[in-house]
Amino acid sequence: MFGMPSQTVFYTIQPGDSLCQIARRHQTTVPVILAQNARLNPGRMAVGTTIQIAPASASAAAREGPEMPLALSNDMRLAWEQHIYWTRMVLIGIAGRLPDLNDTLHRLMRNPGDLADIFACFYPAARDTIEQLLTEHLQIGGDIMTALRDGNTAQAQILTAQWYRNADQMAQAFRSINPYYDLEETRRHLYEHLALTTKEVEYRMAGNYAADIAAFDEIEKSAMMMADYFTIGIAKQFPDCM
Numbered sequence: 001m002f003g004m005p006s007q008t009v010f011y012t013i014q015p016g017d018s019l020c021q022i023a024r025r026h027q028t029t030v031p032v033i034l035a036q037n038a039r040l041n042p043g044r045m046a047v048g049t050t051i052q053i054a055p056a057s058a059s060a061a062a063r064e065g066p067e068m069p070l071a072l073s074n075d076m077r078l079a080w081e082q083h084i085y086w087t088r089m090v091l092i093g094i095a096g097r098l099p100d101l102n103d104t105l106h107r108l109m110r111n112p113g114d115l116a117d118i119f120a121c122f123y124p125a126a127r128d129t130i131e132q133l134l135t136e137h138l139q140i141g142g143d144i145m146t147a148l149r150d151g152n153t154a155q156a157q158i159l160t161a162q163w164y165r166n167a168d169q170m171a172q173a174f175r176s177i178n179p180y181y182d183l184e185e186t187r188r189h190l191y192e193h194l195a196l197t198t199k200e201v202e203y204r205m206a207g208n209y210a211a212d213i214a215a216f217d218e219i220e221k222s223a224m225m226m227a228d229y230f231t232i233g234i235a236k237q238f239p240d241c242m
Contacts, residue, residue, distance in 0.1 A: 008036075013049045018042075019121040020241040026053045030121050030241050031071035043117035043127045072118075072242065073231045079115045080227040084219050086111060087141065087197070094145045095204050108138060122234055122241065123177045133170045140166060141197065148205050163194055180233040189226040196222055 011022060019030045019042050034040060037051045086108035093101035112134035120127035140163045147156040171187040196219045203212035235242055 008052050008054055010050050011053050013045050013047050013051065015047050016124070017045065017047075018124045019045075020238050022051075022053070023241045028053060034071075034121075041117060043113065043120035043124075043131075045124070072234060073228065075118050076227045076231045077224060079111065079118060080223045081220075083111045083115070084216075084223045087138070088200070088216060090142060091145055091201060091204055094142070094149055105142065109135065112138065119177075119230075119234075122238055126173065126177050129173055130170075133166060133173060136166050137163070137170070144198075145201050145205075148201060160198070164191070167191060167194060174230075178233045178237050180236045181230075185229070189222070189229055192222050193219070193226065 009026070011026070019033055023030050023033055030042075033051065033053060034042070036054060040049075040051060086104065089104045090101070090108050092098065093104050098104075112131045115134055116127045116131035119130050140159055144156050144159045144163065147153075147159060167190040168187065170190055171183055174181045174186050175183045196215060200212055200215040200219060203209070203215055
């Protein structure tokens, strides 16, 4: 192709491929491949799609740059930040019956796919399961908020039990794809997220806005710890893909 660097090679996506496998095969990294293929969606790589890859000689300098080890961490942290911030916007919309609630909820529901796409770089077969479980997590959370707003505490309790069962399923799913995701540790991160979010919701519904804001500060800290936990697990399992 005219203007393409001579070092660049082309690869056609095969059944079962992950970006990590492709990166290993070509002695490069996932961030480098993504940087070279701006329109590539790691969660929806169609078999037969051709991508461009710089082999080891062309990508070595990029791998040695300080930004490359941070790429996965940045993506993971951003996705979890968006998870908690758009959840908060939905909470405010539900509590205040705001007219932008549907649009805000629509934006929030993009997040499961965004998070699943990050994991799909390394675990393509698990992408849809991760998206489904995260979608259920958000849907149940929204139903809990509505039930508490309407004073339906019995329904909120039923939904909360479902919420924790969903967290158990997520912990099992993550443990099944990565040996560095300890089942109990993963569950602890998810349970802490639910407990802190419950406090945030209860304070917001009660009009205790100072406590609501303080709870959200704790949610943010917890979410960043969870994001780093997932990133570290991937980095340990796939050091050659970083």
